[in-house]
Amino acid sequence: MDGVEVPGLEEKIPGLLFADDAVILADSEIALKNSFFKLNLWAEKWKMKINNKKCGVIPVDAAIKSQLFIQQKPVHTVDEYTYLGLKFNKNWTHKDTLKNNAEKARRALYASYYFFKRRDIPTKFKVMAVKGIIIPIATYGCEIFGMSAVRCYSLQKVADDATRIAMNVGKSTAMNRLRTELSIAQINTKSSIARERAYHKWSSSRTWISDLINNPMLNRKDTWVTG
Numbered sequence: 001m002d003g004v005e006v007p008g009l010e011e012k013i014p015g016l017l018f019a020d021d022a023v024i025l026a027d028s029e030i031a032l033k034n035s036f037f038k039l040n041l042w043a044e045k046w047k048m049k050i051n052n053k054k055c056g057v058i059p060v061d062a063a064i065k066s067q068l069f070i071q072q073k074p075v076h077t078v079d080e081y082t083y084l085g086l087k088f089n090k091n092w093t094h095k096d097t098l099k100n101n102a103e104k105a106r107r108a109l110y111a112s113y114y115f116f117k118r119r120d121i122p123t124k125f126k127v128m129a130v131k132g133i134i135i136p137i138a139t140y141g142c143e144i145f146g147m148s149a150v151r152c153y154s155l156q157k158v159a160d161d162a163t164r165i166a167m168n169v170g171k172s173t174a175m176n177r178l179r180t181e182l183s184i185a186q187i188n189t190k191s192s193i194a195r196e197r198a199y200h201k202w203s204s205s206r207t208w209i210s211d212l213i214n215n216p217m218l219n220r221k222d223t224w225v226t227g
Helices: 029-045 095-111 113-117 123-138 153-167 175-182 187-202 208-214
Strands: 015-018 021-024 068-070 073-075 080-083 086-089
Touching (some): 021 029, 086 095, 095 123, 123 187, 153 175, 153 187
């Protein structure tokens, strides 16, 4: 694969691979077509069939002018794509991931509504459900978007709604005091800790992220490493 150049790195990053989920990186439409050609040769050699319906091309600050194919089947250009449960968009923002997490956490809250409202269930177990079900769903992949209370606001709202329902209190309740009383950490706190832990852990991993962390790119915009 041709890959993309990153300032500070000697090698190009060809893509990402986790189990059977792969990402191809290319800095132009021609380079992407060349990578698709190599992928077709590899798949043909090893008798592998690629599901084109699960594939997509996201042009970041670019445009795809022609139709791309894998194994003679079209691969469509999309504005967003879900990879390993996280949504990525063509603007390269956290917006879709945060919205997706908030919606999933909200659905989990609705599914657990009658559990939280029941009076015969001890408070301890309701708090455990908030900590063990609602918050983990809301903070999935928070290593990516942590370190921002503003970004975590929509997720915090879902967690607070779950806590209010579980405790049978209204919106006028001081949530900071209630969370402290129940030992429920704020979403921003959990996500910030997760991002900090990831930064130190990944810096020594045998993957591309360690190279990016140890060779931070100088840019006018914040990157995951610098921002």
